[in-house]
Amino acid sequence: LKLAGLGYPDLSKRYPEVADIFSNWPLSVVHVVTDEQGKIDELFVRLNRSKPLTGAEIRNAMAGPVTELTRFLVGHELFRSSISFPKKRAQDKNAAAKILMFEFNGKLVETKKVSLNRFTLQAKKEPKEKIELSGRRVIDTLDRMSEIFLPKDPLLRSAGVFPVYYWFIRENDTRQDQYVREFLNAFERARKENREIASAPTGAAKADSELLTFDRFNRSTDDERSHLERHRILAKRFREYLAKRKK
Numbered sequence: 001l002k003l004a005g006l007g008y009p010d011l012s013k014r015y016p017e018v019a020d021i022f023s024n025w026p027l028s029v030v031h032v033v034t035d036e037q038g039k040i041d042e043l044f045v046r047l048n049r050s051k052p053l054t055g056a057e058i059r060n061a062m063a064g065p066v067t068e069l070t071r072f073l074v075g076h077e078l079f080r081s082s083i084s085f086p087k088k089r090a091q092d093k094n095a096a097a098k099i100l101m102f103e104f105n106g107k108l109v110e111t112k113k114v115s116l117n118r119f120t121l122q123a124k125k126e127p128k129e130k131i132e133l134s135g136r137r138v139i140d141t142l143d144r145m146s147e148i149f150l151p152k153d154p155l156l157r158s159a160g161v162f163p164v165y166y167w168f169i170r171e172n173d174t175r176q177d178q179y180v181r182e183f184l185n186a187f188e189r190a191r192k193e194n195r196e197i198a199s200a201p202t203g204a205a206k207a208d209s210e211l212l213t214f215d216r217f218n219r220s221t222d223d224e225r226s227h228l229e230r231h232r233i234l235a236k237r238f239r240e241y242l243a244k245r246k247k
Contacts, residue, residue, distance in 0.1 A: 065131045066120040070096045073135070078142045082149040085159040098163045099141075103134040108167055108227040115222075141170040148180050155184050160221030164230045171235065176242065183241045187234070191215065210237075 001015060011019040032043060073079065073096040085091060098111040101119045109115070123131050148169065149156055156162060169180060191211050198207035214233045217226040 064120060064124045065128065066097065066100065066123045069100060069131065069135045073100065073138060073142070076139065076142045076146075078146045078149070081151045082146060082153050082156055083162070084152045084154060084157040085162070091159050095159050095162050096138075099166045100134055100138055102163065102167060103137045104131065108224060108231060110222060110224040111163065111227070112222045137170075141166060144174065144177055145169055148177055150181075155181065155188065161218060161230070163221075164227060164234065167227070167231055168234045168238070171231075172238070176238075179242065179245070180238075183238050186241070187237060 001018065003011070003015070003018065006014070008019060008022065011022070032040075034040065070093050074092045079092050079096065083092065083095075085095075094116075097116050097119070101111060101116065102108060104119065104123070145166070156165070165184070169177070172180065190208070191214065194208045194211040195215065197203045198212060200206075210233055214230055217223075217229045220226045
């Protein structure tokens, strides 16, 4: 029988006797009964260690306020409509967890996998009101971002720069929101042009060193210093952009 590549519906139509073998095959099932969520989380991680699960996929299986809030946040209009980076492997949940951790700490912090995992566990021990307040602050900024960015916005095609954009907008005066997208477009064009200049044989001396610094830190998107430096450059450039508009 030539069965290679056939799905179950194909087997049912062409080789029903083979489909019956699959349908009636006895499966080995093991039940683990416990009311301790920690043991359930641990078992999930242990069983899936042989598979290349992302940190966000593992955290999504953990119970707790961070997981619940993260799932809620990715239902926001910004995540549903405006981001254009892939959502496969829970990249949207990973981005949501990062900005939630910023708000929880009240500052830019490291967002590597181990730090996000620690945050997910730590939040279980914190007062419920603290994590809920962090979530409300995230929603306030996401509401602003929804007014700034377009559907499937090309500016939001990088999950690595998304948290920095979030904090940049969060720290800005709301009266300046109308200029943010125009500025970010100009900033991204300038970065692209600057990379082209720098790649020329004698371009290193002509290139904008500050933009090259942004690009360099953009390669280590989860480092605390990377968040801080990229935000500093964005904020400085935005002040200069607004000053030019007033002239």
